Amino acid sequence: MIEVKNISKSFDGNQVLKDITTELWPGTVNFIIGRSGSGKSVLTKCIVGLNEVDQGEIFFDGRNFTKLNKWDRRLIRQEMGMLFQGAALFDSMSVEENVMYPLRMFSNLSKVERQKRVDECLERVNLAGKNKLFPSEISGGMQKRTGIARAIAMNPKYLFCDEPNSGLDPQTAILIDNLIKEITKEYNITTVVVSHDMPSVMEIGDHINFIYEGKLWWRGDRSTILTSENKEVSEFVFPSAFMQEIRDALREGHR
């Protein structure tokens, strides 16, 4: 479990995160949703320590990550996998070498076992056979999928995915969503997904954290988000006039 306690973060006087407190649960998919620029990526980077928080603390299964020094953080980080919004693949390495990288750095697997693990991971994200291509030679969606394969290579305890299915076609998006859900349940991973894609929230979201203007505005789950009376949540879920009509019709039906 990851506990986020009262974290705040500013960049040059612009306060991006305001006193956010939440818990992220193991074996579940925890969503961080909100409009573009609301601070989702910054929040994720604060949790993994890529951005230092100005205030507050983060606990990974009781371990106070914020208080640890760089070196001790590395140990916890070896239990993390992260997919970046822009995939952040190593562009001098092939798809296969990217996925292999954490294994080479940390695992004690033999060469053959490593190769097997890489093939397994690539298979899971539907990239079997693309081993030798370079990031510049594959599409944005394929880069994302390679990023996921790299993030899960080490069987992480904590998995962070910043917009895992943006830029993917709907079918691949669902495939990725289901993959994330499956491995989360299978290995009891604490999974954090940043997204503004409502279909994927509805598909796999167990816990939902709605960020609005840097604040944790609303928390809930799939069943409560559709009926939330909170104005900002409701506008986020039903952004267009057409969608709002559907919402109102749904509500009528409930009564």
Place this chain on the structure above:
Amino acid sequence: MAKLFSHIGRYSILLGQVFTRPARAREYRRLIVDELDKIGLQSLGIVALLSFFMGAVVTIQTAANIDSGWIPKWTIGFTTRQTMILEFSSTIVCLILSGKVGGNISSEIGTMRITEQIDAMDVMGVNSASVLILPKIIAAIFIFPFMVVGSMFLGIVAGAIVGTSQGVVSLTDYTYGVQYYFEPYQVSYTLIKTLVFAFIITSISAYHGYYTKGGAREVGQSSTKAVVYSMVLILLSNYIITQLLLL
């Protein structure tokens, strides 16, 4: 002034990271071999070209200046040797390499920074500073001395070829000059300088790349800064080392 101190501070912190708790030895071996190719082999051409023409030009210039008759011809070989050994093959070659190698290192690391590749390493728990920078420093410190020694030879040989073929000096006179009053200590002095320069170029350039913020424009700016700072530090340390070792 405050900016200078903050640079020095961050540079020291980065070096601290580079030299602590490294990753697996076998990873480094692979990376160092890579860097030997990028930093060393790929610079051989330019270094050879420069050294050849420099040796040739120094020879011709000296010949043109001692026309008066009472200065012995072997001075030509002597001057070419001294120029190559003392200054050209170390300082000038390293200044040129700071443009090529330094600019390269800084833009490579800078691009990795702005495309979050360095963040990706950090999140995995990899010591990104060490994995990215240490192999470059080691490779440069290892390969630069060979390049410098090669440059000395090539420059002196070029002088001989051009000098004799132009008829400004006989091979005997030239060779006598090259061997005249040879002090091995001067070669050591040059090699010491080279090691320092190799460290300056790689670490300063890596520093500027590693702390790049922004986009493509900033990557360009970092690599300009990398080259300028390396050059200034090379000139400064050249002066200091020379004063310490030769006076």
